[in-house]
Amino acid sequence: AQSVAQPEDQVNVAEGNPLTVKCTYSVSGNPYLFWYVQYPNRGLQFLLKYITGDNLVKGSYGFEAEFNKSQTSFHLKKPSALVSDSALYFCAVRDWSGAGSYQLTFGKGTKLSVIP
């Protein structure tokens, strides 16, 4: 089975500073990787995905992610953090369910706090 790991439970960053939320993956074959964001008391929202092509993927709200095959990582980044970026971030990988369908397997999440 495919899996992702988010090594940090929480990341704190000052407003205006660059932010990085880390994700590493373990897959057999080509990885299909995703980032989702969850604001307080809301459902998850899709941010971006890597399927194939450029290693730097751009997504919503100014976020981007860098796919690194040699380090099996897919870190989420933003050049300048906003207080409104404070949320829970989930990395996910596409996995074959064995029942004729692909599913998403999520990491445990990283809480991002942007300090004014």
Next chain:
Amino acid sequence: NAGVTQTPKFRVLKTGQSMTLLCAQDMNHEYMYWYRQDPGMGLRLIHYSVGEGTTAKGEVPDGYNVSRLKKQNFLLGLESAAPSQTSVYFCASSELAGGYTGELFFGEGSRLTVL
């Protein structure tokens, strides 16, 4: 746009009681999913459906049943609730292609407490 709607948003049950969570989507999506979210555990897939009349087990299906009688609705049932089922439940949907590209649309969640 309503998107994915879950009802109820909050519910408190006693051990052994039964209940049903309703998920409705208005995007004509084929795929629908039920996840549970627990602190430190992330999201875990309970059951899913690849189309009307179909259901399949996910990672943590025990204690839950589901039905997809209509394309737009996906019901999650607890026949005999247990405290271990205290959680936040999320429904999601995706287009047929979305099931392959990972773009899921989530509801706002249903918080269930089992005493």
